[in-house]
Amino acid sequence: MPSQAVEVRIESAAEIAEELRAELERWTDEVFGQIAYQWAPSQWYATARIDGNLVGSLTLVAREAAAAAERVRVGGVGNVVTKPAYRRRGVALAMMLAAEGVMRARLDAEFGLLICRRAVAPVYEKAGWVRVAGPTRFWQPAGITTYPEETLILQLTAREWPGGSIDLCGLPW
Numbered sequence: 106m107p108s109q110a111v112e113v114r115i116e117s118a119a120e121i122a123e124e125l126r127a128e129l130e131r132w133t134d135e136v137f138g139q140i141a142y143q144w145a146p147s148q149w150y151a152t153a154r155i156d157g158n159l160v161g162s163l164t165l166v167a168r169e170a171a172a173a174a175e176r177v178r179v180g181g182v183g184n185v186v187t188k189p190a191y192r193r194r195g196v197a198l199a200m201m202l203a204a205e206g207v208m209r210a211r212l213d214a215e216f217g218l219l220i221c222r223r224a225v226a227p228v229y230e231k232a233g234w235v236r237v238a239g240p241t242r243f244w245q246p247a248g249i250t251t252y253p254e255e256t257l258i259l260q261l262t263a264r265e266w267p268g269g270s271i272d273l274c275g276l277p278w
């Protein structure tokens with residue numbers, strides 16, 4: 106089957122239609138609802154369509170985090186999901202490239218930063234992201250929590266990643 110073009114649109118939380126935002130949140134809840142973390146509110150939503158059908162989405166936040174006790178301006182990617190029938194056709198990759206464009210052009214981010222399950226880290230590596238050792242910590246209602254799986258970053262400027270332990274300085278995304 107010839108591969109169909111993936112169209113990606115990115116809208117801020119203020120711009121996105123309320124119905125679409127509610128649909129994305131229901132969908133994200135179905136896929137990630139069993140993960141027992143409290144998450145940061147999304148500031149941007151990327152949606153992917155093939156032939157006008159909604160097939161994937163991800164969210165973005167802008168955050169000042171810390172690595173090796175240095176402040177780092179990051180664009181945080183989360184809630185990456187492609188509908189099962191559309192997987193392995195480059196939908197996630199197209200959304201990650203669009204997210205990178207927004208991080209550069211609108212968020213003034215020095216790095217992209219995301220946390221993910223070990224099994225899906227290759228998706229982000231394919232988009233140029235690299236694993237960092239961390240450990241990565243973030244705020245939760247019960248106290249500071251260490252993430253047990255992978256953290257990946259994307260260098261967006263000449264600044265090198267400081268390395269060392271990472272503090273998301275708030276809720277995770």
Ligand SMILES: CC(C)(COP(=O)(O)OP(=O)(O)OC[C@H]1O[C@@H](n2cnc3c(N)ncnc32)[C@H](O)[C@@H]1OP(=O)(O)O)[C@@H](O)C(=O)NCCC(=O)NCCS
Pocket residue numbers: 136161184185186187188191192193194195196197198199220221222224225226227228229231
């Ligand atoms: C993970 C997920 C978003 C990938 O979406 P996708 O649109 O199928 O990904 P792409 O087609 O853009 O894949 C790009 C590359 O990533 C890698 N990849 C894709 N899915 C993968 C998976 N499940 N495990 C490991 N590597 C994967 C492949 O190298 C792929 O390139 P290839 O098909 O040329 O080999 C999708 O499987 C999904 O929604 N899973 C459930 C939710 C989830 O786990 N999200 C991640 C949260 S951290």
